[in-house]
Amino acid sequence: MASSLDALEREIETQNALFHELRLSGSDPAGLEEVKKKLGELKRSLGQAKAKAAGDSSAASGSKDGAAKKKERILLKTPKGTRDYGPTEMFCREYVERIVKDCFTTYGGSCLDTPVFERKEILAGKYGEDAKLIFDLMDQGGEQLSLRYDHTVPLARYLAMMGGTNTQSKLWQVGKVYRRDNPVMSKGRMREFSQADFDISGVWDPMIPDAEVISLVCTILSKLDVGEFTIKINHRRILDGIFEVCGVPADKIRTISSAVDKLDKLPWADVKKEMTEEKGLDPSVADRIGEYVKHKGGPELLDQLFADTALSANASAKQGLEDMGLLFTYLSAYNVLDKISFDMSLARGLDYYTGIIYEAIVEASAPPGFKANPPVDPSSAPAAPPKKKTKKVKNENGEEEEEIDESQVGVGSIAAGGRYDNLVGMFSAAASGDAKSKGSIPCIGISIGLDRIFAIVWPRWVEKGIRSKETMVYIMAAGDGLLVERMKLVKELRDAGIKADFLAKKKPKLPVQFAAGERDEVPFAVILGENEIKEGYVMVKQQRWEMVDGKKVKVLAEGDEKGERVNRGQLIDWLRATQIWKDWEEGKL
Amino acid sequence: MASSLDALEREIETQNALFHELRLSGSDPAGLEEVKKKLGELKRSLGQAKAKAAGDSSAASGSKDGAAKKKERILLKTPKGTRDYGPTEMFCREYVERIVKDCFTTYGGSCLDTPVFERKEILAGKYGEDAKLIFDLMDQGGEQLSLRYDHTVPLARYLAMMGGTNTQSKLWQVGKVYRRDNPVMSKGRMREFSQADFDISGVWDPMIPDAEVISLVCTILSKLDVGEFTIKINHRRILDGIFEVCGVPADKIRTISSAVDKLDKLPWADVKKEMTEEKGLDPSVADRIGEYVKHKGGPELLDQLFADTALSANASAKQGLEDMGLLFTYLSAYNVLDKISFDMSLARGLDYYTGIIYEAIVEASAPPGFKANPPVDPSSAPAAPPKKKTKKVKNENGEEEEEIDESQVGVGSIAAGGRYDNLVGMFSAAASGDAKSKGSIPCIGISIGLDRIFAIVWPRWVEKGIRSKETMVYIMAAGDGLLVERMKLVKELRDAGIKADFLAKKKPKLPVQFAAGERDEVPFAVILGENEIKEGYVMVKQQRWEMVDGKKVKVLAEGDEKGERVNRGQLIDWLRATQIWKDWEEGKL
The missing domain is CATH 3.40.50.800 (Anticodon-binding domain)
Structure with missing residues (x-):
């Protein structure tokens, strides 16, 4: 009895996977309907079988037989958070990749390919709290290895290995990265997902590579036809300056920064609560921060901040503001200023950023109610985003965790990055054992979330009825x-x-x-x-x-x-x- | 003292990795020379430091300090059997991939992409003795996962999951696969390597898909300009028929078949020894097998075998010979007969092949002394290949193993495949628990070893001085x-x-x-x-x-x-x- 229940449950899981596959690949409705019907029948059979089992006193005695059968069976599915991409989807994905790669080479980039796994020590200490999301390989009598979590750390490891032989480069990487995150397949949030990275390394004149990378993102998003988009930009040194000016103690700057980072998902009141109640910040300090981080705008916001005597007297903030001024000049030469929003609430979690940071948002990727490029009015308070609801759920290990109510969140940013001037140097220093190693190479880069872009582009392809094969x-x-x-x-x-x-x-x-x-x-x-x-x-x-x-x-x-x-x-x-x-x-x- | 020795050893390893990297990427000789010089200096320093340590009685007391320092250091290298591909190499690799993909679509193929890892049970029982080479992921409170070993098993899993919805397909996959093998980097034998697969699934008329796949391989190898090549072809049912006719007991057929498979690397005398001494075959039976498997040729060999009354009376052999006859007719229509060698010693290890099997060999990939497409004379005995020397070495777990003397072996076949009519059905049956499952889908496919092709093409690019960037x-x-x-x-x-x-x-x-x-x-x-x-x-x-x-x-x-x-x-x-x-x-x- 137990074995037939088990067989039914497995069959339902298989059919569920198939249904999901067909639905996402835009199969014809008749085929979908058939699978759905079968699924319904199976579920009814399972209900009946369970009812019968409940009234069947011999159920327990059959369990050993059930376990034996269970061992012979296999579950036909892809691992959690991963999926196959069939011909029609791959035709569109290949198209997206081709455009991205073509823009990379148009901007002078060369391709780099690193292994899908790294020595575990290479990834250690780079991702803060998110380190728990790293996939580890089993130690099979050799090295301790982990699947790559992004392309940035492998790139930095590569540059550190190359040492002084070639410090100035424009390199791109396209490939899959891995995170043991909670997958939301329909929004393109997967455990295995594709990122396309472009990075400029080496000492150049200030803000020129920075402007190159931002112009590149604008070119790519325009060519991909993802709809209206905005590049939110901020600067780590401006943020640090604000925290200093507002009176945040030095040892609280990073943790207060990650609270600010949540402003795109939570209203100010919630963020303030986290700063004061959880992190022990003086409420008046929090209020001063609130005054700053509500601003977003263009070059005029920069003028306003320069006029702020407290802020411009701060060395860190002053440096950041000067960088931003130069950046705006260059972005104007690149003719992309209309895509830019200087957003003082953008903080980005990763510790290794040292200069400008940015995120690209499209309307299709934003939470309900979001509009890309809203008219800028720096004097008005930001509209309160919809309050995010969370619920308690059990994770794989049976522990309770808060889970986000996904209906209230968009697919998130579709590209993000920033300047990281010390990461390569960290590797050189750690390898040589000399903290004063000369192996430091400043870098700036962008990661483009190809799955998220695909989630936006794909429905348009289906609607337009684009061919999925090239046979002539x-x-x-x-x-x-x-x-x-x-x-x-x-x-x-x-x-x-x-x-x-x-x-x-x-x-x-x-x-x-x-x-x-x-x-x-x-x-x-x-x-x-x-x-x-x-x-x-x-x-x-x-x-x-x-x-x-x-x-x-x-x-x-x-x-x-x-x-x-x-x-x-x-x-x-x-x-x-x-x-x-x-x-x-x-x-x- | 121990800590400085350790630092030196690590530095040498890092420099060694860099040297290797530079050499393979065809860096300029001056840069190479510099790294080599530094390596020499480091090694001399190490020698002196070791000599000093030997005479230094305080060496032991410093070891704790050394261990503490060791923990802080990291080794800057890629995992064993993997490497980075820098810009100049990637330019060439992308070119190779583009040609292969273009040929795939020219032959009517559509792209499939599967995850880089699979549920462990999907790979179980598919690779015989080689299962020990599978990379496993750590079980982090979820599923048991393994990195894919090839593209064939994921494809079969995908086809079984799709069930009856689309049994006839031409699918291609390009991506990396993983084997914990003994790497020989210079010959393109890696733990992470790229394969390009093309598979035709579904019930079609006999030998038509088989001819399509072989014609495709010929098109690809011609376009890639890898030099002269030969496609060796044999048929599982002909081999089985020969073993039956020669008197091999039924339970020894698979093991004798894998002995025959070694004839491309070992002389007949060694193979015979394995058959008789290791596997207990009657020497007269082995001699009869030897008479058959020495033959290679074209359609005329087929006529000779049809005339062999003992063989053509065997049902299995007869079916295989008829298939081969039809195949030759079609290959003639495709105008590729001059590339084909019907090679009766080709056996191929994998258990799941059921029909024709094939391997592509180019001169550049063969062991020393090999000539592609030698003039065929079926009456002459095959020239004895150079005897392979093996040596005892210790593996990662400290066990002794025989290792092949790589100077006596080429990079091996650059493409291989065959017909596997039961693999998809195995998945369908295992998932449904019904051995008579109707989910069987016959398939035929080819795997192209992109790293091996790259190892052949790359030196020619360097020689011709081909640009490595497209900036105009x-x-x-x-x-x-x-x-x-x-x-x-x-x-x-x-x-x-x-x-x-x-x-x-x-x-x-x-x-x-x-x-x-x-x-x-x-x-x-x-x-x-x-x-x-x-x-x-x-x-x-x-x-x-x-x-x-x-x-x-x-x-x-x-x-x-x-x-x-x-x-x-x-x-x-x-x-x-x-x-x-x-x-x-x-x-x-």
């Missing part, structure tokens, strides 16, 4: 199948670099071949026949697919119902000269 | 730096999709800017000046780089020593109309 030509034959002839022609086209396919059957019926080509939305159907082969020509039908009322519809070229007779020897040139071919090459199809 | 334009300014003007122009070009860069300094000297552009081998130098800006034009110098006596030399376009005056508003069109631009687009630079 489908080779078919009437009558006896002409398999070898189809093979010869498909190979000829492929050798010429034309994406072509055919049905892997010996004598398929013509309508079956047409259906196969149409499933791939192939624009050219090339038909072979005995006569055609003898006389050295083929028949070609051209077809387009268009979205009509949310459904894909085939549209034959005018007067092309019967197809066109094309000389076999000229087929490749003929195909490339058609309007459909040109439209495809220009990305219009 | 370097923006410079004379006099006062004109930083904002340079930024405006670089942004304008980048917005037009032109890869452009500039020196991130406020007032750099002109020769420094030229040197920076030349380091990237940028073909266009665009120079701004006060007058030029006022009058609305720029100066452009065109330059090519050519290999002369193994060194890169700059060649200015004729009459272009002073550069050309170009209207600022027409710069983008002007650049795109130049011969250098067209040559670059056509891949000639």
Whole structure:
């Protein structure tokens, strides 16, 4: 009895995973409905079986048998917080990656690839409280290893290893990183997720690399068509200056900074409470901080802060304000000032930032009610964001934890980064055992959350009915199948670099071949026949697919119902000269 | 004392890693020489320090202090069997990947992406003895996970999960896989390495998908320019038939098959010894096997085997021979027969193959003395390969193991695969608990070893002096730096999709800017000046780089020593109309 319950529960889990997979990959509704129906039936069966088991006194005696069976079975699913990406999604993901990589090289970047795991000591002490989210490998008689948590630390390790041989670089990395976080798959928050990083290392003149990186993010987000976006910018030294001026004790600066970091999710009252009740800050100090961090704006905010004599007398703040002034000049040259919001509440958690910090937000990634680039009025208090609700839940180890009510949170920032001038030096010093090591290399970088971008772009692709395959030509034959002839022609086209396919059957019926080509939305159907082969020509039908009322519809070229007779020897040139071919090459199809 | 010895040893290890890194990335000889020199000095210091420590009675008392210091230090290196790939190598690797992916889509493939780790039970029982090479993750209060060992098992898991929704597919995967093997970095044998897989699933007419996959491998290897190559093909059912006909007991067939698999590395005498002495096979049976497995050839070998009445009376062999006959017909249609060697000694280790099996070998990947595609003479005995020498070494756990003398072995096959008709069904059956599950989906696929291909292609790139960056334009300014003007122009070009860069300094000297552009081998130098800006034009110098006596030399376009005056508003069109631009687009630079 127990074993059949177990089998049902496993089957339900498998079907659930399948349902999720199909739903996310935008499968056809009929298929989805079928799986859903099956899922319903299984759940009903489980209910009945449980009811029966409850009234069945022999249930306990069957448990050993159940355990034995259990061992033979396997659960067909991907690990928690991970998933497969099938063909249609990957077509879109590859497109997103291609644009990002192309922007990276357009800005002079070169690719770096590091291993997916690092020696555990490399990651140690870099992520503060979040270190608990690091995936460790089992020690199998060798080294202690961990999966990489981001691309920044491996990059810093690489730069430290290269030492003085090449300190000035523009490097990009695209790949997966790993965090044992609470996954929210629908919002692109996963345990395995893709990040695209771009970093500029080395000593350059102030704020020039900083402006390069911010201009790059603007270029990428514009090209990806993610909708309106804002780059929030702040400066660690301005924040530190504010804390000093307001009277925060030196040993409380980092912890008060992380309280400020929560202002994008919590109202000021809650943050103040954390500062005073939890962290023991004097309420009047907190109020002074509140006056500063409510500001957001552009260059005019900078003027206002320079005019603040208390702040501009502080060495740290003064340095930060001067950096910001230079940055604004350069961002104006790059023509991206309209995307920028100097946001004094932005703090960013990671300890290693030393200069400017930034986050890109798009409307689609923000919590309900958020508007990108709201009209700036520095004198007004910030609108209170929706209050975040939390609930107590049990984690994997059975401990109670607070969990965020995800309906109140967006997918978060889609890109973030900052300047980190000491991280590489930390590695050089730790490796040489000399704290005064000369291996310090200043860096600035950005991490782009590809899954979050994909979560925004993908529904638009589905809506527009974008093709998910690049096959251009489908080779078919009437009558006896002409398999070898189809093979010869498909190979000829492929050798010429034309994406072509055919049905892997010996004598398929013509309508079956047409259906196969149409499933791939192939624009050219090339038909072979005995006569055609003898006389050295083929028949070609051209077809387009268009979205009509949310459904894909085939549209034959005018007067092309019967197809066109094309000389076999000229087929490749003929195909490339058609309007459909040109439209495809220009990305219009 | 112990702590300074320790520091020296660590420093030597770090320098060793750096030296290796630089050497593999083809760094300039001067830099290499410097690192080598430093390494030499360190080793001498270590020797002296050790000599001193030996005569120093206080060495022991210092050990506690040494241990404390040791804890603070970290070793700057990548995990064993892994490495970073820097910009120049990645440029070449990305090129290789792009060609492989392009061929995959040209053959009608769609991309699949699965997580880098799987639930441990998914990998269990799929790799026979090699299961010990699987990397496991630490169980951190959740699931038991392992890094993927190949792409085939995750694909089969995916197909089983998708169930009956889409059984016919052509899917490709490109990504890293993990094996705790003994790494030989110089030959591209790593613990983390890249594989590119292409698999056709579903019921099709016999041998058509099989021919597609083999034609695909030929297309890829031809495009990658890896030199002469051979695809060795055999059939599991022919092998099984031979073993039956020769009189191998049923329970010994798999183990005798894995002895045969070693014939590409060991002479027949050694293999026979393993069969008879280790595995207890009757010597006369072994001799009969030896008569069969020495054959290699083309369709004519097939005729010879059909004429062998004993073999063709065996049901298994007959089925295999018929499959091979059909395959040869199709491979002839694909025009790749000249690349094929029907090799009866090819056995392949993995248990799950059920039909044809194949391996691609190039001369560059073979052991010393190997020639791809030797003239076929089925009557002659195969030339004895060089005898492999093994030596006893200690593994990570301190156990003694036999290690292969790597100088006698090539990088091995660069691609391999076969038909596996039951693997997906195994998953479906194991998940449903029903051995007669209808979830069986026949598959055939190929795995391409990208690191091995890279190890062949990379030295040719270095030799040809191929650029490692795509930046086309370097923006410079004379006099006062004109930083904002340079930024405006670089942004304008980048917005037009032109890869452009500039020196991130406020007032750099002109020769420094030229040197920076030349380091990237940028073909266009665009120079701004006060007058030029006022009058609305720029100066452009065109330059090519050519290999002369193994060194890169700059060649200015004729009459272009002073550069050309170009209207600022027409710069983008002007650049795109130049011969250098067209040559670059056509891949000639």
